Amino acid sequence: MVHLEHFSGHPLDYITEFHISAKIHIDICPHCYSRQRLHLHGVYHRHVIWYEDVFSIPVQRHYCIHCGKTVSILPSFCHPGFQLALPFLLELLWAFFNRIPLTDALAHQHRRFIFKRFLLCMNRLIEYFRICHDPLLVFPDFWHKKAIKLLEMVYSVGKPHIFAKRFYDHFKKGFMAH
Ligand SMILES: [Zn+2]
Incomplete structure (x- = not known):
């Protein structure tokens, strides 16, 4: 299981601070609800x-x-299960739905996967914003306009990781998870 936590907003700062800052404590196990503090059990590396x-x-x-x-x-700034950092992921989605040409090196196929995944996740995003913001929110019917409105709402929360953590804490999965 993954727990999202706000650290520095950039991977380089995060790496620098990782070994000098105090470690996070988890006092209740999210799996079995035991109240015995979890043991720090090593460190692994992942790509961003x-x-x-x-x-x-x-x-x-x-x-x-x-x-x-x-x-x-x-x-x-990470999305569980994705190597793309959150701000970059959102920027790719924003560019795609607004038809802004992209010049980055990401493979075409990889991008298509992201866009399709976002479309599949839109209903859960709508649910999130209706629960956490306004139950009467109305969204456009057309998928393309719906996607843009949802991304605008994501950005309106502030820095994207604020939204992403709130969403994750609410649903126990990322906004781009299956
Ligand atoms: Zn446990």
Whole structure:
């Protein structure tokens, strides 16, 4: 399981601060609800594609002695299951639905996957905004306009990782998860 946490907004700052800042404590196991604090159980690395750069970032992993399951603490500029960093991911979506040509090196196929996935996730996003913002929110019928309105709402929350963490904490999955 993944837990999103706000750290520095850029992978390089996150990497620099990783070894000097205090580690996160998890006092209740999200799997079995044991109240015994989880043990810090090593660090693994994952890739983050940050526009033109790729970073390998360290990730804390915590272990529950009662159920044997683990929790990874991901910085909120990551989307669980995606290597694309959150701001970059959103920028690609925004450019696609607004028909802004992209010059980055991301493979065409990779982009298509992202756009299709977003379309599949729109209903959950609508549910989120109706629950957390306004139950009477109306969205356009046409998928393309609906996508743009949803992205505008994501950006209106402030920095994208604020929205992404709130969404994750609410649904226990990322806004682009299956
Ligand atoms: Zn547990």
